[in-house]
Amino acid sequence: xxxxxxxxxxxxxxxxxxxxxxxxxxxxxxxxxxxxxxxxxxxxxxxxxxxxxxxxxxxxxxxxxxxxxxxxxxxxxxxxxxxxxxxxxxxxxxxxxxxxxxxxxxxxxxxxxxxxxxxxxxxxxxxxxxxxxxxxxxxxxxxxxxxxxxxxxxxxxxxxxxxxxxxxxxxxxxxxxxxxxxxxxxxxxxxxxxxxxxxxxxxxxxxxxxxxxxxxxxxxxxxxxxxxxxxxxxxxxxxxxxxxxxxxxxxxxxxxxxxxxxxxxxxxxxxxxxxxxxxxxxxxxxxxxxxxxxxxxxxxxxxxxxxxxxxxxxxxxxxxxxxxxxxxxxxxxxxx
Numbered sequence: 489x490x491x492x493x494x495x496x497x498x499x500x501x502x503x504x505x506x507x508x509x510x511x512x513x514x515x516x517x518x519x520x521x522x523x524x525x526x527x528x529x530x531x532x533x534x535x536x537x538x539x540x541x542x543x544x545x546x547x548x549x550x551x552x553x554x555x556x557x558x559x560x561x562x563x564x565x566x567x568x569x570x571x572x573x574x575x576x577x578x579x580x581x582x583x584x585x586x587x588x589x590x591x592x593x594x595x596x597x598x599x600x601x602x603x604x605x606x607x608x609x610x611x612x613x614x615x616x617x618x619x620x621x622x623x624x625x626x627x628x629x630x631x632x633x634x635x636x637x638x639x640x641x642x643x644x645x646x647x648x649x650x651x652x653x654x655x656x657x658x659x660x661x662x663x664x665x666x667x668x669x670x671x672x673x674x675x676x677x678x679x680x681x682x683x684x685x686x687x688x689x690x691x692x693x694x695x696x697x698x699x700x701x702x703x704x705x706x707x708x709x710x711x712x713x714x715x716x717x718x719x720x721x722x723x724x725x726x727x728x729x730x731x732x733x734x735x736x737x738x739x740x741x742x743x744x745x746x747x748x749x750x751x752x753x754x755x756x757x758x759x760x761x762x763x764x765x766x767x768x769x770x771x772x773x774x775x776x777x778x779x780x781x782x783x784x785x786x787x788x789x790x791x792x793x794x795x796x797x798x799x800x801x802x803x804x805x806x807x808x809x810x811x812x813x814x815x816x817x818x819x820x821x822x823x824x
Contacts, residue, residue, distance in 0.1 A: 494526025495726070498532030506531045506590070509541035514578055526581055533713055539567065543674055545573045545581065554652075556699075560645050561652035563696045564624045571627065571696060594694070596701035599635050611663050620659055621672060622682045623690075628698040630687035632680060635702035642698060643669045 498506045506529050514520055523545065524534050542560070545554040559575035574592050584590050624646060629636050636642050642784050645663035649657040663671070671680050 497530040497584060497588065498527060498591075505531050506542045507535045509535050509539060509544045510673050511544055511553060511558070513547040513550035514545065515547070515550065519547070519578065523578060523581060526585065530585060530592060536575065536727040540569070541573055542578060545576055545578045547786070548577045557648050560655065560699075561649040561748070564627045564649070565656060565694075566655070566709070568690075572693060574695065592695060593706075594699070595632075595706050596697070596699055597702040598704050599639065599700040599702055611667065613663070617662060618679075621668060622679060622686055625672070625679070625694055626683045626686040627692045630683070630690075630692055632683075633703070634698070635699055636698055637676075637699075638669070638673060639699065640669065650790075682759060695758045716737045721818070 496503070498508075500506060508523075510520055510523060514523070527534060538544055544558070546558055548555055555575055555577050560572055562570055562575060566569050589610065596689050625637060625642075628642065645658075646660055646668060647665045650660050660668075
């Protein structure tokens with residue numbers, strides 16, 4: 489039986505249940521049912537529409553479930569409530585239950601300098617276009633010192649919003665991403681003034697901001713405690729140690745066999761290889777002749793033993809066949 493804290497995992501600071509919307513990318517009925525059961529078991533609710541939801545769950549393995557694109561599209565949604573929604577992969581629910589914490593992590597990465605673009609305007613901009621651009625930048629980059637307003641990726645992401653929410657972002661197709669960038673670049677002063685005013689009114693939360701910044705920071709958000717800086721120095725040190733450990737084991741300093749033992753085995757293997765090569769090497773003509781001569785000498789029978797006490801005299805020795813006589817040493821003829 490689960491305790492009270494586990495059952496109240498998916499609740500806000502007031503104890504109200506968090507509302508979850510399952511994105512269309514989660515198509516398997518079994519997966520949807522498992523998510524619904526787990527969310528409701530730990531205090532959350534399932535809603536049929538993204539409007540009014542707190543968390544949108546997507547399937548990153550499906551082409552339409554890219555969490556980064558969907559998250560970026562909701563950041564500047566026309567519905568102010570949907571701008572504050574959290575977009576997470578479906579595995580996020582399992583991780584929350586495992587850790588016992590309902591926390592959203594999001595990071596800003598380092599960004600290089602601005603890249604100049606000399607593309608010309610091709611379509612006249614309307615007042616609505618300018619307002620959309622102001623609202624878009626005021627939400628993602630409310631502070632100009634964070635950088636990115638003159639970059640390329642921020643405007644490429646604007647075009648990708650149409651892929652995630654085509655009905656919401658139909659207006660972005662009026663211009664290319666290069667034209668949107670040039671529009672801001674040529675009227676920076678006018679845009680920056682209005683972006684500052686609108687940002688003060690909208691007050692975008694950290695998780696709504698652009699994921700790249702020249703002043704990168706890490707936060708974690710809790711539905712109960714709000715936003716806090718995310719510090720993981722100790723965790724990073726432990727991960728570094730785990731990454732270095734396999735390298736030390738493969739360096740040879742901690743090998744179970746000594747270097748001398750390994751060297752000895754290598755030398756024995758080299759000797760066996762040399763002997764095998766010598767045996768397999770064909771003999772030359774001179775070596776073949778010498779080998780044949782040795783075989784003939786080794787096949788000659790040994791001479792008979794002589795009786796040194798007089799049982800066999802020199803005449804008996806002379807009775808030895810002529811062929812065998814030649815095989816006897818010359819010194820043996822004088823032996824009596």
